[in-house]
Amino acid sequence: xxxLRSVAPWMICIIATVLLGSGCESMPxxxxxxxxxxxxxxxxxxxxxxxxxxxLTERDPKALDWILTHRLQSGMSRASVEKELGEEGEYQExxxxxxxxxxxxxxxDDAYRWGPDASGRSVYLMFRGDVLVNFHPEDFExx
Numbered sequence: 001x002x003x004l005r006s007v008a009p010w011m012i013c014i015i016a017t018v019l020l021g022s023g024c025e026s027m028p029x030x031x032x033x034x035x036x037x038x039x040x041x042x043x044x045x046x047x048x049x050x051x052x053x054x055x056l057t058e059r060d061p062k063a064l065d066w067i068l069t070h071r072l073q074s075g076m077s078r079a080s081v082e083k084e085l086g087e088e089g090e091y092q093e094x095x096x097x098x099x100x101x102x103x104x105x106x107x108x109d110d111a112y113r114w115g116p117d118a119s120g121r122s123v124y125l126m127f128r129g130d131v132l133v134n135f136h137p138e139d140f141e142x143x
Contacts, residue, residue, distance in 0.1 A: 048067070048070070048071055048084070051063040051066045051067050052067060052084070052085070052086040053086075055067060055085070055086065055117070056086045056087065058118060059115075059116070059117045059118040060117065060118060061117040061118060061119045061121060064085075064114075064115070064117050064123065065140045067084055067085060068123065068137060068139075068140035069137045069138075069140045070137070071084040072084055072125075072132065072135060072137060073132070073135065073137065074132055074133060074134065074135045074136075075131060075132060076131070076132045077130055077131060077132075078112065078127050078130045078131075078132070079130075081125065081132055085114055087114070089112030089113060089114050089125065090112060090113045090114075091110065091111075091112055092110075092111040092112065092113055092124065095109075095110070095111035095124075098111050098124055098126070099111070099126075103126070103134050104134050105126050105133070105134065106128065108128070109126045109127065109128045109133065110126070110127045110128075110130075111124050111125070111126055111127075112124070112125055112127065
């Protein structure tokens with residue numbers, strides 16, 4: 001019996017190795033499916049990065065429109081908006097004229113400006129308690 005006790009741990013290791021190694025044939029197919037899903041996410045992120053870079057370096061109006069249309073939505077924090085646009089917005093101390101020109105804004109909402117882009121246009125976004133409010137991406141859709 002003492003001989004069997006010393007052999008048992010080695011047998012368990014060998015059996016475990018054989019069992020674990022036998023499942024490797026199915027691994028590439030599973031890994032390929034998982035990679036394709038994560039690859040799509042990486043593509044989307046890199047597309048946003050390309051537009052963000054174009055806006056930051058060239059001040060491209062179409063790149064800014066794409067980011068506004070595809071990456072921003074009401075309810076986002078100001079930090080998230082700044083991350084998507086690649087730069088901090090400029091707080092607008094005198095924003096009463098913005099609040100009076102339309103939209104459902106409160107006098108206590110804070111206005112921030114991004115831009116100007118290469119065409120001279122600036123975008124003003126309103127935040128209530130550091131949350132983007134009354135933002136409509138369709139206002140920036142490309143034709």
